Amino acid sequence: MKKKWMIAMLGTLAGIGAAQAEDMEQKFREMVDRSFQSRGIAGKERMLQLDFQRVCSRLDAGDKVDFATLEALRKIQQDTIRWPADGNFFGDWKRGEAIAQSGRGLTWSDKPGTVNGGGCYNCHQLDPKELSFGTIGPSLTGYRKMKGVSEESVRYTWSRLWNAKALNLCTTMYRLGDAGILTEAQLKDVMAYLFDPESPVNKDAK
Amino acid sequence: MAAGPMRIRASVSGDEINVRVLMAHPMETGQRKDPSGNVIEAHYITDVVATINDKIVLTAEWGPAVSTNPYFEFNAKGKAGDTVKVKWVDNKGESREDSVQVK
């Protein structure tokens, strides 16, 4: 019964003209504008969409988006990647572990100056002994063995952390470096957590 | 959640009654801090007394490790129509008593 209604509604939507579609878009924008407010460090401007966010929202919702549009936006993301200033990709895996465990930062309940976490465990398995891990992203347990330690692999991983959108525009993975979620030093620590043979990610992996 | 009402449910099965009690109480340990870093004062139930037809069947001594909004369940000899009364007292001297008839 619900399905029938859904189909009927989709039919209605398909049947409405471009003017009405534009009208709905206008209504939506007005709704967002009057429904949100700034609180703490989370300003209302966060509700404004970046170009790629808008296109990915449409794609997620099932709209068709042409490949050229996606590719053009992806290239822009690729240009955001910055490599470590001193050419060194690795910090301390122990600090990296704390960053991977912490999901703090950037919410309206976080005070200004809060040190952000990476929130890695929310979505990924890393240390095989940690049973509280999410599954939105792939398991990264045994990362060193899985990806190897070639320069290519190291640079790939860094770019993936800095801005995962450079490789896959509409991935759920956030832009840890580009969006300023983690500092360069923190990213190096996370890199060490992923690659260091002594890191539990690798040492305890079967 | 401040200390508040109690919910007692008592049901009969054969010659036994099953009593389930839910109490509204913060059960503060006294070791917790609020977001501004101030210690929240200890506030927890220390004693519970349950009676059936005014005869004590169960007493309990609790520490702050009993969960917030405590729940406990017990069984006793009894029948439909009996009056189950539960009373608690906390470390601040607040108390509450509720009763229910076994259905």
Place this chain on the structure above:
Amino acid sequence: MDSKRRTVLQGGAGAGLLALLAGVGLLKPSEVFAARANDAAFKLEKLDEVLKALGVTSAAEGGDIVLTAPDIAENGAVVPVELESKLPNTESVMVLIEKNPTPLAAIFHFHEGALPRVKTRVKMGQSSDVYLLVKADGKFYQVKKEIKVTLGGCGG
């Protein structure tokens, strides 16, 4: 509505409170001063000190007593435990959580008419052995179970 009476009685501390308890007829005069008889044991921080304070010099392992609890608790703030004794003349059951800041969590005393079985919920600060201690015919019996505590959903 289940509850017939809903009254919050605001009593003062000390004697006033005890008088109040006696006043509502819940406690017999002889029991007025028995409120949290094991008060001192609740404040001790080490399991062996708590046992000593409770008068436990030795406790037989196992016996006909059962502690039912999950192997893993999704949140330490609410850990369900079910305590049951099949021993004759069970007087009381106690729950102790070894790694809590104060291990003694609760004591239930069974009087005439009560069956020696209770269910409740306790807080656990971290993964720990949980002990069920039973006093029956003046003797103590114990069982323990390890309960793992996890916290998930980072950020709440």
Place this chain on the structure above:
Amino acid sequence: MKSKAMKAAGWAAAVGWSLCASLALAQEVDTTKGIEEYRRMIQDGNPADLLAMEGDEIWTTSYGPKQQSLAQCDLGLGPGVVKGAYARLPRYFADTARVQDLESRLMTCMQTLQGVDPEKIVKEDFLKGERLRVAKLVAYVVTESQGETIAVDTAHPKMQEMYELGRRMFFYRAGPMDFSCASCHGADNQRIRLQDLPNLTKQKGAAAGWGSWPAYRVSASQFWTMQHRLWDCFRQQRLAEPIYGSDATVALSVYMAVNANGGEMMTPGIKR
């Protein structure tokens, strides 16, 4: 003798301040099975029942400048009808010419019957002041739909419009982490840490999610309404704060509730 700091740390985990703390556990534990057993064991004695009791009293007690009870409040099934009302919300209300969820509707009733200013409630925080009264009323009302089939009527054009607006809101990516609701709730079998994330785009997931909120959160020892739940989702998306009872939150509720149609109301829920 343990230090005070250690004691504090020990309790911190138990009472949920360190929400991000997590303990490495021995691998041999069958986590999924253990967690399922745990969830089954905490179902008895949901403390939300205590709020529902209070809400029941609040519903029938005179209050506000007009000293009226809410006994004549129309939640969609006629004045004073509470049984089954929540399973049919949100809906279009002719008297306000708006689609309303339970909480925005309760504010309307409190305003018209009791003279309580809704703007005051909108400005408050959750679990404080008038908004706490609303939460208690919510606990009562949703308990009266426990076991009912979710049946949200989509015939009115305004409902169809709100569904479409809610759908767009659901997929709306923004903020420093580029998240939308769909980032976590748009696919099957996903979880954050150990928390299962229902796929709200499908009937089964929507029924599981919509049907088990509002709920008592054991980690916070708090009862959370659906507005509260959505508010915290936006917080974790790192977006701006949704205004209490705003159209965006109602539209999202319409989207979830309509997707959940045919499912069972298991409210109030109890969550970790």
